[in-house]
Amino acid sequence: MGVVMIxxxxxxxxxxxxxxxxxxxxxxSPVFFARTFCLICEASHEWFAKEAWVHEPDENRHRPRAALAPQPA
Known part of the structure; x- marks a missing residue:
């Protein structure tokens, strides 16, 4: 699961x-039109789904180091 970005x-x-x-x-998903308020511009931006993408954070970045280390057999 990630966040839709424009x-x-x-x-x-x-x-x-x-x-x-x-x-x-x-x-x-079907093509759709949406509006998003931009805190940087302090304005609403209109966009189509084809202009957006889903940003999914790298799971390994949020795991503790021990979970990434090889486990002894």
């Missing part, structure tokens, strides 16, 4: 839409 048309910076989605399901 690029601000005003600044070019990546912003969160506040929506959560599974990457594959979002990719297969």
């Amino acid at each position: 690029k601000s048309p005003e600044t070019g910076r990546t912003i969160s839409t506040g929506m959560k989605a599974d990457r594959e399901r979002f990719r297969c």
Whole structure:
């Protein structure tokens, strides 16, 4: 599960839409139109689903180091 992201048309910076989605399901979803308030521009940006993507944080980054270490046999 990740966060749906868009690029601000005003600044070019990546912003969160506040929506959560599974990457594959979002990719297969019907085309839709939405609005997102951008805290950087302090304005609403209109966007289509084809312009957005799902950012899923790397799971390994959030795991404790011990969980990543090889386990003895």
